[in-house]
Amino acid sequence: MRPFVFGLAERFGVSGAxxxxxEGVLIEAEGGRLDGFVAALTAEAPSLAQIDAVERTPLVPTGIHGFVIAGSVAGRAATRVxxxxxxxxxxxxxLFDPASRFHLYPFVNCTHCGxxxxxxxxxxYDRPNTAMAGFAMCxxxxxAYQDPRDRRFHAEPVACVRCGPTLSHPIGEIAAALRSGKIVALKGIGGFHLMCDATDEAGVAELRRRKAREAKPFAVMVANAASLALFGMATEAHVALATRPARPIVLMPLRKGTDAPVLAPSISPGLSQVGLMLxxxxxxxxxFHALLGSPEDRAWRTTPQNVALVATSANPGGEPLVVDDEDAQRRLAGIADLIVTxxxxxAVRTDDSVMTLIDGAPAFVRRARGVVPEPVDLGAxxxxxxxxxxxxxxxxxxxxGREAFVSQHVGDLDSVETVRFYRETVAHLLAVLDVTPERVACDLHPDYRSTGFAEELGLPLVRVQHHAAHVAAVAAEHGRTGPVLGVALDGHGMGDDGGNWGGELLLVDGATxxxxxxxxxLALPGGDRAAREPWRMAVAALAAIGRSDEVSGRFPDIPLPGRLAMRLANAPVxxxxxxxxxxxxxxxGVRTHQAYEGQAAMELEALVGTPRTLDHGFVCRDGVLDFSGLLAALADMPDRQAGADLFHGTLIEGIAAWIADAAGRSGRREVMLGGGCMMNRVLAxxxxxxxxxxxxxPLLARTMPPNDGGLSLGQAAMARAATPEP
Incomplete structure (x- = not known):
């Protein structure tokens, strides 16, 4: 904002500082055309600026002449990064102008980017408080930094080849490695990427083997916006999403056929979508310039190019993103053929954001780089x-105050390294916001590592039920207060009875x-193992419809189903x-075992052509929605695509009828739709x-993921209204 304000002051003849x-950006202004100056502050603000309010306080004129950018005023921070x-x-x-001092410099940036x-x-946000503190400007x-007419006026990361950061390997060497089928670990903005030729099946398969990532889809980076349509069925809305300043990974239908460059089959096995990024x-x-032969004109930047690179987070399976150079050598040496630092x-480990289009509007799958730390206004x-x-x-x-700051995606708290990153994230967010929490909110589940962390802090504690938090998160981002009707549809969350919930219709009001x-x-055979082995839930479904005798014949290659079916009476539900x-x-028969969370559901969604509803496929009685009729039909369905169509269509109609019944009884006309199942585009x-x-x-999650990535927002919203434990 400060360089922009300086430019306006010069234009409107305003003096001051x-x-x-x-509190934010402080302007002392006098003389000139003040009304026009103030109006232009919001009307012409830079694209990266966010102005919540402009407050005016009269001052006694001093008669000064000229306008300056003054040093920051110390005090408790209320501004944002x-x-x-x-x-x-x-x-x-x-970057590509031979006459520029930034020619081919891999760290060029200005006030408007970087x-x-x-x-x-x-x-x-001043240079001494950033990772650029160790680079003295030439x-x-x-x-340029001191010139108010320069595009780099007070751009804190400004640097050039004479004074700034340097890359450990020449671009030509990196491109040559990728051309020859090598895997490259490349340090970027928020961490390292693992990269290889996305059209080379052998290279992609080798990356999967080394990274121990059996089937989870890889993101693909393409040269420019015009290239998106070569690899995905990119609509104007997809392109608009991919070209946002955040440059998220965008999920879109995978282009198939002989008229397009072919991505390696193992990029997104079994799925109909691909994640593309710019x-x-x-x-x-x-x-990309080097991979395309270093063209001298600029046409390559705006015309379709058939070069595509896997660009996946550089981390061994289950560990957090690698950001440190020495750590990269230790953790990535067995994966990458070339490590570029x-x-x-x-300073802040941050994954790429992942977005998609649902119901005609953008939605998050993962909220991280380019978006964090934009806050949510809680209204009060x-x-x-x-x-x-x-x-x-x-x-x-x-x-x-009235804002909620949700951190970047951390990941699953299954490893020591990820828990360390989680604690690091908490410490950094509190330090940057310059606040001391008065209370802490956590999930009901006593075995979550996040719950254990909350209990360690010694602060007044608010325990928030998992699915209520999902509904509250959607309500918070849409600015809804008071009683709200919502559904939380996900894989698992502890109920207040200690049970396994995940298909819940709730009325949420403040902290209650x-x-x-x-x-x-349904029975949950094997407890948590059922989430990794869908055949177990198929056994439970057959038992629920009275067809346990079919279990062994349906899964002849699995030794346990028959015995398991006989023990379902003692299984949790x-x-x-x-x-x-x-x-x-x-x-x-879509999948009996899962290599990653949600794989079976995603592959089932990928089969859908046109959803259709099964008559008498569901029953709703006393608030309980029963799909036994649908399960019986699926058990006799030989065609997987027809089954996927029937499952999704009946699910949609059943849940809609269930919600409508509750809406009529509660008098609510808006419905919050939350939980990880809302990432299923067909369902949502x-x-x-x-x-x-x-x-x-219906209100869907838009500024947060509907899955557990947005859960902390709902916890925070409910905790502010609660009376915490002492």
Whole structure:
């Protein structure tokens, strides 16, 4: 904002000063055309700026002349760190201009682009408080930094080849390694990527083997926006999403056929979508430029190119993203043939964001680089809460005033390394926001590592039921307060009875909630193992419809089903929609074992052509939604695609009828749709249409993921209204 304000002051003949202070941006202005100056502050603000309010206070004129950018004012920070932004077109022009001092420099940036959040250690956002503190500006960069008419005026990461960070390997060597089928670990903005030729099946398969990532899909980076349509069925909306300053990975239908470059089959095995992304750091653009033969004109930047690279997070299976150079040598040496580092530290480990289009609008699958730390407005001031999230897809939320700051995606808290990253994330977020939490919110589950962390802190504690938090998260981002009706549809969460919930119809009001209904329980054979082995849920489904005698014949290669079916009376039960998906996948022969969470459900979704509804496929009685009729039909369905169509269509109609019944009884016309199953596009879109057809207003998660990645926001919102444990 400060360089922008300076430019406006010069234009409107205003004298005074601008600086960062504890409340935001402070401007002292007099003379000139003040009304026009103030109006332009919001009307012409830079694309990366966010202005919540402009407050005016009269001052006694001093008669000064000229306008300056003053040093930041010390005090408790109430400002924000901007998110990272992809390299702008002006910097790209310089990057490939032989006459520019930034020619082929892999760290070019300006006021309008480059790293922000990932290099910031504390506020205010000034160079000494960032990872650039160790790089003294050369005379040219210092002059640009101090020149109000330069695009790099007060751009904190400004640097050039004479004074800035350096890459450990030449671009040509990196490109040659990729051309020859090698796997490269490349340090970027928020961490390392593992990269290889995305069209080379042998290379992609080898990356899977080395990374111990059997089937989970890989993201693919392409040269420019025009290239998206070569590899995916990219609509205008997909392109608009992919070209946001955040440059997220965007899920879109995979292009198939002989008229398009063919991605390696093991990029996204068994799925109908692919995650495509665009270069967002100068080094990415340089790499594609080299792979395309270093063309001298700029046409390659705007025309389709058939080069594609796997760009997946550089981490051994189950561990957090690698960010440290020495750590990279230790942890990635067995995966990458070439490890490329640079000497600018990464202050904040941050994965790529992942987005998709659901019901005609953007939605998050993973919220991280380029978006964090943008806050959610909670509508009113409240206590400072630290909400610690769940166990899977963990994030944390810190509230300050009326805002909630949700951290970047951390991951599953299954390893010591990820727990260390989780603690590091909490410490950094509290330090950057300069707050001390008054209370902490956690899940009901006593065995979550996030719950254990919350209990260690010694603060007043609020335990929030998992599915109530899902509903509250959607309500919070949409600014809804008071009693809200919602469904939470996911794989697992502990109920207040200690049971396995996951298909819940709830009324949430502040810190309290009421369970209005749930899916009919199914046995959960083997407990947590059922989430990894869908055949177990198929056994439970067959038992529920009175066909246990078919179990052994359906799974002849698995020795346990017959014995397991006889012991179901003593098994725990679940109301989870996620496990119902697993049961359907098992009955249809889609998948008996999962290599990653949600694989069976995703592969089932990929089979859908046109959803259709089974007559008498569900029954809703006293708030309990029973799909036994649907399960019986699936058990006799030889065609997997037809089964997927029938399953999704009947699910949509059943859930919509279930919600409509509760809406009529509660008098609520809006419905919050939360939980990880809402990432299923067929379900989320079909359910939204079905609810609107019933004159109800569905609200989907938009600024947060609907899965556990957004759970900490709901915990925070409910905890601010609760009376905590002493």
């Amino acid at each position: 601008v600086c960062n202070d504890a 901007p998110a990272d932004a992809a390299t702008c077109e002006a910097c790209l022009d310089e 790293p922000r959040w990932t290099i910031t250690r504390r506020l205010p 005379p040219d960069c210092a002059a 270069p967002y750091a100068p080094v990415h653009h340089l790499l 640079h000497d600018r530290p990464i 001031d409240g206590s400072c809460v630290l909400a610690v999230g769940a166990h899977l897809k963990a994030t944390v939320t810190v509230t300050r 909630w009421t369970r209005l209904g749930h899916l009919a329980p 679940t109301t989870s929609l996620g496990r119902l998906f697993d049961a359907a996948a098992g009955l249809l 879109e079909g359910l939204s249409v079905a609810l609107r057809r019933r004159a109800l207003g």
